[in-house]
Amino acid sequence: MEKVELKSVIKDWRLHAIAFILVAITEAIGLFSISVGPGVILLLPMLYAFFLGLGLYFTPLISEKNAKNAEPLIILGVTLLIAKIGVTIGPQIEAIIAAGPALLLQELGNLGTIFLALPLAVLLGFRRESIGMTHSIAREPNVGLIVNKFGFSSPEGRGVMAVYIFGTVFGAVFLGLISGLLATATPLHPLSFAMASGVGSGSMMAAASGSLIGAYPELEEQIVAFAGASNLLSLSTGLYFSIFIGLPLTEKLYSIMMRRSERKIAKGGGPNA
Amino acid sequence: MLKSVIEWTWVLAIFGIAALIGNWFGMDVLPWQAIPGMLVLMAVSLVGLMLEKALPFSMPAVGYIGILAILISLPGVPGSEYVVAWTSQIGILSLATPILAYAGISVGSNWADFRQLGFRSFLVAILVFLGTFLGSALIAEVILRWQGII
Numbered sequence: 491m492e493k494v495e496l497k498s499v500i501k502d503w504r505l506h507a508i509a510f511i512l513v514a515i516t517e518a519i520g521l522f523s524i525s526v527g528p529g530v531i532l533l534l535p536m537l538y539a540f541f542l543g544l545g546l547y548f549t550p551l552i553s554e555k556n557a558k559n560a561e562p563l564i565i566l567g568v569t570l571l572i573a574k575i576g577v578t579i580g581p582q583i584e585a586i587i588a589a590g591p592a593l594l595l596q597e598l599g600n601l602g603t604i605f606l607a608l609p610l611a612v613l614l615g616f617r618r619e620s621i622g623m624t625h626s627i628a629r630e631p632n633v634g635l636i637v638n639k640f641g642f643s644s645p646e647g648r649g650v651m652a653v654y655i656f657g658t659v660f661g662a663v664f665l666g667l668i669s670g671l672l673a674t675a676t677p678l679h680p681l682s683f684a685m686a687s688g689v690g691s692g693s694m695m696a697a698a699s700g701s702l703i704g705a706y707p708e709l710e711e712q713i714v715a716f717a718g719a720s721n722l723l724s725l726s727t728g729l730y731f732s733i734f735i736g737l738p739l740t741e742k743l744y745s746i747m748m749r750r751s752e753r754k755i756a757k758g759g760g761p762n763a
Numbered sequence: 764m765l766k767s768v769i770e771w772t773w774v775l776a777i778f779g780i781a782a783l784i785g786n787w788f789g790m791d792v793l794p795w796q797a798i799p800g801m802l803v804l805m806a807v808s809l810v811g812l813m814l815e816k817a818l819p820f821s822m823p824a825v826g827y828i829g830i831l832a833i834l835i836s837l838p839g840v841p842g843s844e845y846v847v848a849w850t851s852q853i854g855i856l857s858l859a860t861p862i863l864a865y866a867g868i869s870v871g872s873n874w875a876d877f878r879q880l881g882f883r884s885f886l887v888a889i890l891v892f893l894g895t896f897l898g899s900a901l902i903a904e905v906i907l908r909w910q911g912i913i
Contacts, residue, residue, distance in 0.1 A: 496774060500770065500773045505868070506777050506780075508868070509864050509865055510780065510781055512864040512867075513782075513785040513860050513861050513864055514784050514785070516860060517784075517786075517787075517788035517790075518789070520789065534859075534860075535789060536856065536863040536864075537863070539860050539863045540863040540866055541867060543863070543865065543867020544867040544871055544874070545867075547871020547874070552868055557871050558872065560865040560868045561865075562774055563861075563865040564862055564865050564866050564869060566771060566774045567861055567865065568862060569808035569811060569812065570775065570808050571855065571858045571862065572808075572825045572828045572829050572832070573803075573807040573808050573811075573828050573829075573831075574804055574832075575832070576807070576830070576833045577803070577835070579832075579833050579836070580832070580833045580835070580846075580847070581836055581837075581843075583833075583837055592903060592907055596900075596903040597899070598898070599898030599899030599900065599901065599902045599903070600895045600899065601898060602894040602895055602896075602897055602898020603890075603891050603892075603895045604894070605894065605898075606898075607894050610890050611887045614883040615883065616883070616884075616887070620887070623887050626895075627891055627892060627895050631825070631829070635823060635825055635826075638823040638824055638825050642866070643872075643873055648873065651870070652884040653887070656885060657892065661892060664892055665896060668893065668896065672896075672897070678900055678901070678904050679904060679908075681903070682900045682901070682903040683900045685903040685907075686895075686896050686897070686903060687896075689896065689899075698896070720899075729825065729829050730826070730829075733823070
């Protein structure tokens with residue numbers, strides 16, 4: 491955050507005027523949803539804003555300097571978003587406590603992401619990007635954490651944004667598709683998948699639990715209750731889970747994997763040997 | 764510190780204006796109805812940023828901000844009903860849109876790096892979502908069976 495002088499950022503009125511106009515236009519357009527099988531692809535104003543902003547970079551309207559000045563706005567904007575998520579959780583605290591130990595422990599399932607996706611990311615040639623990509627499912631609090639810790643332009647920041655963008659565009663439809671498929675194709679109980687649906691995003695939870703209800707209509711009320719409670723818990727604990735468990739574990743596993751591949755190369759056995 | 768606080772306040776205020784515009788156009792909440800809530804969120808962010816600078820722990824500002832925001836909105840905490848009522852005027856997506864607008868403008872300068880992420884990052888992202896979903900379902904299955912619920 492100290493990289494650019496905040497004073498010049500504050501006075502960059504061309505940048506702010508363009509951002510205000512982008513926000514006004516995209517919010518006025520509003521949300522579109524495209525049904526794809528059991529799920530929906532949600533097109534939200536923030537997505538148009540991202541791609542329009544990106545497009546403007548390649549026009550004379552936005553200079554390299556304007557683009558650099560945008561970064562502190564992202565970092566401080568994220569702090570406001572985290573504050574908003576916090577004040578949404580406070581009033582629900584009793585519901586969270588009542589939800590119980592099963593809900594609490596299934597949060598550890600998020601580690602499945604690290605064990606499944608980190609090796610693939612490293613195998614595909616990602617370096618420190620893989621830490622941002624696989625430490626969590628890259629929802630807003632996790633993006634906030636990574637941006638806050640490593641900066642938005644860092645490899646970790648690029649990684650977390652890549653998964654964030656994927657999740658924003660395809661997260662709901664992807665979870666909607668696989669939850670129905672997995673619940674019908676595996677011996678696991680649909681209520682276990684209901685709890686898993688609460689990944690910390692309302693639209694993803696709705697899509698994932700929605701297709702479970704489609705497959706098991708007789709369990710509708712229980713599915714909704716379990717998914718909703720789990721989602722609340724993911725929203726309230728997800729950030730701290732990432733700070734204290736997810737991110738340190740990812741960094742640890744990453745350094746072990748990198749050390750191992752360096753040793754292999756040192757032995758003369760290159761990756762293709 | 765004082766210089767930082769003043770500059771943070773300005774940047775938060777500029778961002779806040781963008782969010783209020785989005786809130787107005789997207790959620791039909793007039794800006795002056797949302798100003799008290801925005802001021803609360805700005806105050807929480809400022810305190811969190813100050814704590815990060817002032818305290819010796821390696822907790823990022825967003826950690827302090829989350830805890831603080833939960834505390835002041837807990838039922839029974841004096842004034843929490845105002846905090847909840849005021850901030851409820853601001854949609855989460857109204858804050859997300861300006862973040863992504865600035866992010867879009869900003870990533871332009873990293874576009875070459877972003878393009879390199881390409882198809883491979885798509886594959887990783889799929890496993891990221893599959894991993895969380897399957898991992899949570901497996902643990903829930905074990906505990907629910909153990910509790911005799913399923």
